[in-house]
Amino acid sequence: KLLHKIGLEMPTATSHVANEDSRCQLQLEVHWPELRRFLPNILSYNEDLQKCIVQSDLNELSLIFEVLIPDNSAQNLEQIYGLNDLVFEKLRESRLEKKYFHFCELLERQRFTEAVALLKRRRSESERRLLDCLAEHYRHCLLGSDGKSGENDSLVNDLLLTTLCDFNALTENDVEDVRKSERKMPALLSVLMKHEEWPAKFLTAIVYSEGNCHHLERLLPGFEEYLVQGQRCSLADLQRRLDETGAERDRAEQIVRTAFDSFIRANAYAFEELPSEFAETTREDPAAKAAAASGGGDNGPQLPVGAASQEEAEVEEAERSSRQQMRAYQLELAEAGLAGRNCMVVAPTGSGKTLVGIEIAARRLAEDPDGAKVAFLADRTQLVDQQYAAFKNGLPEPHRSRVICVRGGSVEQFPLSYSLRDHSVLVLSTQILLNNLLDESEDGLAGDVAKFSLLIFDECHHCDKDHPSKKIMDLYFQYRDSNPGKRLPQIVGLTASPGTGQACKLQEATEHVLKICANLDCQELCTVRQHLPSLRTSVFDPKDRMHWAPAKPFTDSLLGELDRLMQRAEDLLAHEAKRFEFLIPRPPSARGSFIYTNYTGMLHKMLKEETREQPSCMLHAAWKHLLRYNFAHLICSLFRSVDALRYLRDELDPECGQPTCRLDRDLRDDLRSALPKMDAFCREQPEAAGSSPALKILAEILRGQFGQNGDSRVIIFVQQRCFTRSIKDFLDSSQPELANAGVRAAVMTGANACGAVGGITQNAQTDTLADFRRGVAKILISTSVSEEGLDVQKCNMVVRFCHVTNEIAMVQSKGRGRAEGSTYHVIVPEQLGWLSDKEKTNRMRDEMMQEAVLRLSKMEQLEFQAKVQKLQSDQACLRKIQQIQKSAASARGAAAPRGSTPRPHYNLQCVGCNTLACTSLDLRMADKHFVVLRDSLLTDGRARLQPRPGGPAEDLLNSQIVCAKCQKLWGGLRKFKDLVFPWLKVEPFKFVNSSTGVSAFGVKKWADTSKYFGTPELSNKEMLDKAEGLPEELYMQLLAGSAPEE
Structure with a gap:
């Protein structure tokens, strides 16, 4: 049937073709030379080669005629589908070359049955x-x-x-x-x-x-x-x-x-x-x-049949690319890990370090199929799905079916100890593993790292200071110290950039890399030395290009109004600080700069320590307006005046909060009175208000890229969340060439920030990444959340828009450009010329880091291990000192006489207006979340409920808790064991000692509060009391997310 369709006469085959089950007999009966002559045509009809050529599952040969063969001649068909460069190029791109040659080899040896088994017939699509x-x-x-x-x-x-x-x-x-x-x-x-x-x-x-x-x-x-x-x-x-x-x-x-x-x-x-x-x-x-x-069903509303879980979509995408084979340089990188030694693998981005980790995991699983347990630790939650897909695709059976993706925050998520019983490989974030290792309940791991055979740290350069991966390794060392001689998990670290620790000398950079190795208990530093040609042909280093953007060539009256507003806010801040005897640093003269942004951040930390209600409220109002004006100034300088005007209008939106004090009201009135002048400038001078030299350069870069390759993928990195919208609005409204070419932009920001300040939900992150991979969106405008680990093979351009940080971020962001011929652009505006110097410093530090890694990889094994052990010995001594101090403090507490002063409790006061939300005595731990036991928080007028952007998420209900006075976001409602509890964030509060009135210092996350007060677990009795004391009407209101009556 097929042969007739392509116009070939093979009488000997006619009687058998009708029966699809007789394909093997067909191949055996047809004379071999004649069959071999038509092999390219027959082979072209199999599933894999069809995908190679047209990227689809075509089911009609007539379509191939329409698309590829203008005159419908069999000769042209044979020419196109013969063993020519086009086919082999597509085969190489889709990693099917090996299968193609295997098919031809089987035919050469006349093993027809096995050859035909490689071909699949397609049904209609x-x-x-x-x-x-x-x-x-x-x-x-x-x-x-x-x-x-x-x-x-x-x-x-x-x-x-x-x-x-x-x-x-x-x-x-x-x-x-x-x-x-x-x-x-x-x-x-x-x-x-x-x-x-x-x-x-x-x-x-x-x-x-x-x-x-x-x-x-x-x-x-x-x-x-x-x-x-x-x-x-x-x-x-x-x-x-x-x-x-x-x-x-x-x-x-x-x-x-x-x-x-x-x-x-x-x-x-x-x-x-x-x-x-x-x-x-x-x-x-x-x-x-x-x-x-x-x-x-019983589990509540179901997703549509087509909205399958994201991990299934990721696995399907990975399956389509076929299982990769290890390259020579990857085997070199995996050598120490395959031998069972702890190691840190350092290789460029895009070199397949995840595949190296998978190969090491497969070896451990093969050695102990029933008992081996592997944890692959991703630094960021949005990368967990991607790495889960890689493991599902990369591991052989039966291990592939025993891989699980562990996510946090789901009420249906079983404890890690249960996942370990039925699964061999866990792909999860470092924070989730740390939480379970610190959990000393019967379901927790209680620091027992020996339950794992292998721990793989992705982006292991983070294993330093207070990062979760460093804390996991601290527990590893504690277990080793307290259980000498017991088996420990193998440790493998993967990174492209161990960093230099801000070093200025090669020796300092070398010591920093050694420190990371010591933190990971590494016995060996693995780099590519023997197979560098193989690495260079597989990894593409993007070409660097720096672009200078001149200042705006005209006077922007909107900037003048912003300067006036900022001057008034600074004067009021200084006046109120002097009146209340509160020392504040002098503001920098460089308004509308990242230096001023750092100043507002320092000021905010100082204000969190102020416990008096009136000065705290007044000073916080001045700080809030300075922060807004500085961002608007930055937007006006780097982007367009109309973007700054839109930002200021959004900030005056009543939904963003009502005035909290007299000073806040006065500053709002000033801004409101200045808006008509700003609006008049944007309306009367649209060309000036809509221009931006930096955005013009960006547009030229994008038009050139998509003009050359319409299927490009571009990532644009910016510093602030509010900048992402400015770029997206510019591309959507001012670039018809891109829109007509089907180029759409999407925004990617962090999931920890609320929607009001530009954050997006984790589900939205997943959907955005999926759209970017599929080409629904071809431009991704992102904050630093996408700098590390994101693997999009088609990404061929990275742009850092007026944003430069350190050498690690530079290496990681450049590495997002995976395709051959990728380019890396840095746009530097004239007013931020120091960014150019910082970028050059990063390049020098990157070179220094590579030299340090090379020096350590060439070091004799005994010398390397001796240096690592020396650093570990110093760290062990420090841990011992801390343990002695902790034991002494516990002993003093136990020896305190009865009736002595109890440990003070702390008041949780809103940083925006000093409103008392609750005390530390009201806090409880419910499934690792800090919740408020009493419902008076929602019924006495201190807080109000508003809808949660994006709707409910897992165990979070469709409500946010905001301060009734200043509208600051406090948290939300969380469902725990059929009861509804207020759940609080830590950032919106200052923790004030109820006895001394002094604020707790350095509280950035809930774990930091343990230095000041303890938070007990929610008990069964407390839950029963809450259930009995909660009116049914109030419970239904909370469950529905509506505001309860006062």
Whole structure:
């Protein structure tokens, strides 16, 4: 059948081709030379090679003729699909070259059965592609609002259901069941997909009903135009034919079916980028279908069938790239780890260090299949899914099925000790492992690092100071000191940039790298020395380019107004500080600079120590306005005046908070009176207000990049969250060339910040990264959250926009450019010329770091280990001293006589207005979260509830707690064992000693409060008392996220 379709006459094969099961006999009976002559054509019809050439699963050979062969000649077909450069280039790109040669080798040896087993026949893709589109449509509609059925149900309406019933695709009972379901789309598909021709029926029903035609463009962009032009038939004409019965209706259905199949094939590349789990879940998982049809289950609202978990999407993406083979330099890097020695692997970004870790993990699992336990520790939570996908794809069976991704914050997440029972490999963040190691309950690990056979630290240069990875290693050393002779886990660290510790000399840089090795208990530093050519051909070093942006060539009256506002705020701050005898540093003269940003940060720390209510409120108001004005000044200088004006308007939004004191009200009035002048400047001089030399350079860089390669991926790094919106607004509104080329920008910021200051949720982070990988968004505007570990193979440009930090960030951000020919751009404005010097310093430190690593890798093994042991001995001595001091303090506390002064409690006062939220006596630990036991926080007017951006998330309800006086975000509502508790952040509060009135110093996270007060676990009695004392009406209000009455 295939051979006839491509126009080849092989009479000996005709009788066998019809039977698909007789392909092996076909190969055996056909004369070998004749078969070999047509091998390229036969091979071209297998699944893998189809993907190589057109990046899609094409199911009709006629489409290959349309796309690649203008004159439809068999000679051209043989030429294109022969063993030529095009095929081999695509094979190399998709890592299928080895399989291709294996196939040819089997044919040479006339082992036809094994050769044919490598080929797979494809079924039609139309059904799966339509499901993919429906899944994408449904996911965006569902998750874009409040988590319930929303816009998507406007597609599944009575008109569509009635039409499907008229077309005999549904029964009346089916229609009734769909109407009753809360999840109408999955319910409809669960019954509609029983019909073999359901895609054509579904689309025909949409075309037929005039009220639903507008959905066609949203569901399948471009299909309506394709249908009308390709079939030379208007929608009105199709609707008229469908209104008929018999042959006319059948012909109309055939037109829609043919147009859809052809449209899918003609747009194969675009459809390849869509997730494909929707169809598989709907077809293969009856439970999912049943849950979807019934509108949910016992676990609450369900995601749509197509919105499968992100780890499945990541695994599918990794599976498509096929399992990678270790290169020569990777085997060299893995040598020490494979031998069981502790080591730190230092290799460039993009060299496959994760694959090295996977290979070492596979060796440990092979040595002890039942007992080995491996933990792969990612530094950032958004990278956990990516590394989980790599392990699922990279490990061989049966270990692949025993990999688990452990995430925090989920009520359904079992303790780590339970995950260890049934799984061999855990992929998780360093913080989650640290929390479980510190947990001394019966479910915790209680510091027992020996439960693991191997710990792999990704981005191990963080193993220093107070980072969670350093604390994990401290527990490792404590276990080693207290259990001499017992087995310890193997430690493997992976990094591209151990850093220099801000060193200025090679010796200092060498000592810093040695310190990281000592912290990781490394016996060996692994670098590539023997196989450097292999490394250089596999890793692409982006070309560096620095761009100077001149200052704005005109006087910006908006900057003048900002200077006036900042001067008044500084004067009021100095006046109030003098009145209340509060010493503050003198503000720097460089307004609208990062130096001034550092000044406001230092001022904020000082204000957190002020405990008097009136001065604290007044000084905090002045600080808040200085912070806003400085950011607006920066935005106006680096971006556009209209962006600064928009930022200031947003800050005056009532939802951002009401005035907290007289000074705050006066400064707001000043800003409000200045806005008309700023607005007049932007309106009267639009060219000046909309210009930015730095943004102009950025636009030129992007246009040049996408002009050369329309499928590029670009990451733009900025310093502040508010800058991401300025760049996105500029690209969306002022760059029609990019928009017309289908280039869309997306924003990536941290998940710890609230939405009001530019933060996004963790789910939004995951979706944004997925869109960037698929090319839905081709520009990613990000803060430092994306600097490390993000692996997007198509990324071929990195831009640091007016933002330079240290040498580690430089190396890591450059490493996001993975594709060959990648470029690294730094845009430096004239007013921030010192950034250029800092970038040059980073380059010198990077060279110094590489020399230090090379020096240590060449060092004799005994000398290296002696230096590491010396550093570890010093650290062990320090740990011993700290332990003695801690024991002495405990002993003094135990020896204190009864009736002595108890340990003081602390008041949690809002940093914005000094409002007392609660005391440390009201705090309890509930599943590692700090919650407030008493509900009076929400009922006595101190705080109010507001909707949570993005809706509920795991065990967080759809509410935020904000200060009733200054609107500062305090926390949210958390559900724990069917009870609702206020949950607080640590940043919005100062902790004031109730006895002395002195603020606790250095409290940046909840763990720091242990130096000042203890927080007991929430007891069963307290939960029972709360349940009995909580009115049902208040409980339902809290559960719904509505504000309770005072």
